[in-house]
Amino acid sequence: MLTSNFVLGAAAAHFNGGDIIYQLVVFIVLLALLKKFAWGPLMGIMKEREQHVASEIEAAEASRKEALQYLEEQREIVKQSRTEAAQLIENAKKQGEAQREDIINQARAEAERVKESAKREIVQEKEKAVAALREQVASLSVMIASKVIEKELSVADQEKLINEYIQEVGEER
Template sequence: MSFDLGTIIAQLVIFLILMALVAWKAVGPVVAIMDKRKKYINNQISEAEKSREDSQKFLEEQKTELDKVRRESHDLIEQAKSRANAEAKAIVEAAKNRSDLMIKDANEEITLEKEKAIAAIRDEVADLSVLLASKVLEKEINPKDYAQEINQLIEQVGNQR
């Protein structure tokens, strides 16, 4: 088996040109898409955090309102103990149920948004994998000459999932 320097250099140049084309046509757009997706996800997370903070503020307002209701119920107890006790229990229970429901709804919304973001990321990765595979398959490949590159590509696609 002899090695011809001209053939090796030609193959190296062709390989470098091919890698430059792949970097130009595939890597740049993929990185741009991933950056856009990252910004979208960060925005969704920020909105979810803002929603949680708003829910927390509303909960604090409800607690303040609940304290006010308790003070009013105490005044009513002084005026008419039997009637005020029944009314105070009803008001406290309604406020507690209302705040519990609001907390539950906020947590469900946060969980749902998180699940949507994760599902969207998974879909995006799958689409990008299919796009990369289609780009690779458009070129004619001799399995004997490019066995190592094919194995690396398969390994990379497997690691992304």
């Protein structure tokens, strides 16, 4: 055992430059291989991922701007709809007011026509009644005159006769 320790100790004390150079060359080759086969594709994947994330952010921003534009358009449409609705309501009120006035004017004209017709009818009926009364008074006067001529009457008899004729005329009606 002792000999094996000595050999190891001698190897540790001895500086071997060839091994170091060999290990350095192998390390550099390993780094070159890693750069070519691992680091390059890894960086490519990272750049691809970065571009994908950037395009997703741009798409999201574009979608957000489009949504804001759409929202603004919708607000404008709602505003126009409210304005149009208010105008329609106002027009309907004006039209209703005009129709109301028209109906009132027609009703007044009809009432005036009916009133004038009734006045004419009343005047005609009054004239008919006056004419009928004149006829009755005339016939009554003739009858009274004929009775008076037939006999001479006292004042009491005259009043009695007039009252009888008035009653007869009232009953005939």
